[in-house]
Amino acid sequence: MTLLMPVMMTAQTFKIKGSDTVLPLSQAEAESYMKKNQGSAITVTGGGSGVGLSAIISGTTDIAQASRKMKMDEKVKMQEAGKAFKEVIIAYDALAVVVNQANPVSQLTREQLEGIFTGKITNWKEVGGEDMKIVTYSRETSSGTYEFFKEHVLNKKNFATTALLMPATGAIIQSVSQTKGAIGYVGLAYLESKVKALKVSYDGGKNYILPSVENAMNKSYPITRPLYYYYLIASEKSVLPFVNYILSAEGQKIVQDQGYVPLKK
Numbered sequence: 356m357t358l359l360m361p362v363m364m365t366a367q368t369f370k371i372k373g374s375d376t377v378l379p380l381s382q383a384e385a386e387s388y389m390k391k392n393q394g395s396a397i398t399v400t401g402g403g404s405g406v407g408l409s410a411i412i413s414g415t416t417d418i419a420q421a422s423r424k425m426k427m428d429e430k431v432k433m434q435e436a437g438k439a440f441k442e443v444i445i446a447y448d449a450l451a452v453v454v455n456q457a458n459p460v461s462q463l464t465r466e467q468l469e470g471i472f473t474g475k476i477t478n479w480k481e482v483g484g485e486d487m488k489i490v491t492y493s494r495e496t497s498s499g500t501y502e503f504f505k506e507h508v509l510n511k512k513n514f515a516t517t518a519l520l521m522p523a524t525g526a527i528i529q530s531v532s533q534t535k536g537a538i539g540y541v542g543l544a545y546l547e548s549k550v551k552a553l554k555v556s557y558d559g560g561k562n563y564i565l566p567s568v569e570n571a572m573n574k575s576y577p578i579t580r581p582l583y584y585y586y587l588i589a590s591e592k593s594v595l596p597f598v599n600y601i602l603s604a605e606g607q608k609i610v611q612d613q614g615y616v617p618l619k620k
Contacts, residue, residue: 366394367593369417373407374499375524376448376542377420377582383613384601397597401523404499411585412436417594419585422448422542423499439588445601447616449543449571450504450578453528453550455535460484462554462563465577468508471538474515479536492527492539495520503580504540543568544614571616579616 371381378401385397399420407419412432425433425442433440452468454460463471463482470476472491480486493514494501501520505511521527527539532549543566546552554563557577570576584601586594600606607617 366392366396367596368396369398369590369593369597370415371397371399371407371418371420371584372402372410372416373420374404374422374582375401375494376422376500376544377445379544380446380582380610380613380615381420383609384606385597387605387609388597388600392596395597403495403497404502405497408585411440411587412438417586417590418598421499421583421585422580423502424583425585440585441588441591443584443586443598443602444581444618445584445598446582446607446610446618447571447579448582449566449568449576449616450500450508450540450580451543451546451552451566452538452540452555452578453531453546453552454538455531456549456551457535458484458551460553461551462556464556464560465508466559468555469510469512472504472509472514472518473512474517487536490534490537491515491518492530492537493518493520494524494527494540495522500524500540500542507578507580508540543571543616546614568611568614568616582615 381399385399389395389397404421404423407421408425408429410416411419460479460482467482471489476482477489479489524541524545527541528545528547528550531537531539552566554565555577556563564570564576566576571579584598610617
């Protein structure tokens with residue numbers, strides 16, 4: 356019998372930091388990896404994609420987990436610090452728009468979402484709901500999810516100044532579940548029964564698609580994105596066995612089990 360990955364026999368110690376979207380996945384992968392590789396110690400923390408990428412630039416993490424690509428100014432900082440790095444897509448994610456369970460609205464077009472989050476639409480009755488003020492919740496600006504939503508849902512327009520910026524995805528779920536007029540957005544893996552995911556249309560209301568792993572995999576759900584790991588080539592020896600584990604069939608099964616979208620069907 357041949358070992359699938361003999362490089363995994365060495366115990367490794369390193370840190371992963373960044374995206375709150377990727378956080379539960381990294382934690383599950385690290386837990387599984389450490390069980391198989393006794394003596395390995397992997398520390399995983401969140402804080403947002405920007406925080407993780409700043410940490411890899413400053414040398415305070417070994418892997419930056421991100422729900423967006425590294426920006427040009429971050430690449431310049433890496434270059435200036437003389438740090439060569441690698442980018443790896445480890446999974447995909449669908450971004451779910453969520454409302455309170457008591458809200459009768461069940462679907463919105465991209466244009467309506469843009470209107471709501473930019474502040475042009477302020478009452479649910481404008482989109483077929485009750486006469487009720489809309490309360491928008493967003494991730495904070497250091498979040499890759501914030502960046503992605505702004506670019507792909509708001510067409511690069513600015514969020515309304517009234518949008519409430521939350522430090523973590525869990526805080527959005529909590530707030531939306533407690534506020535009848537609330538709306539927010541979260542990574543698919545964070546979906547809970549105490550909030551309601553909306554069907555979304557990107558073709559002017561012809562087709563409304565619910566966020567799910569299946570709909571993200573068959574590309575019918577429009578708000579999907581890659582999730583990244585960034586690591587320094589200087590650290591490759593210690594982190595590559597773990598990265599390879601995530602990319603393996605076993606690691607990709609964990610991706611799907613955790614509510615993310617695997618790289619291949």
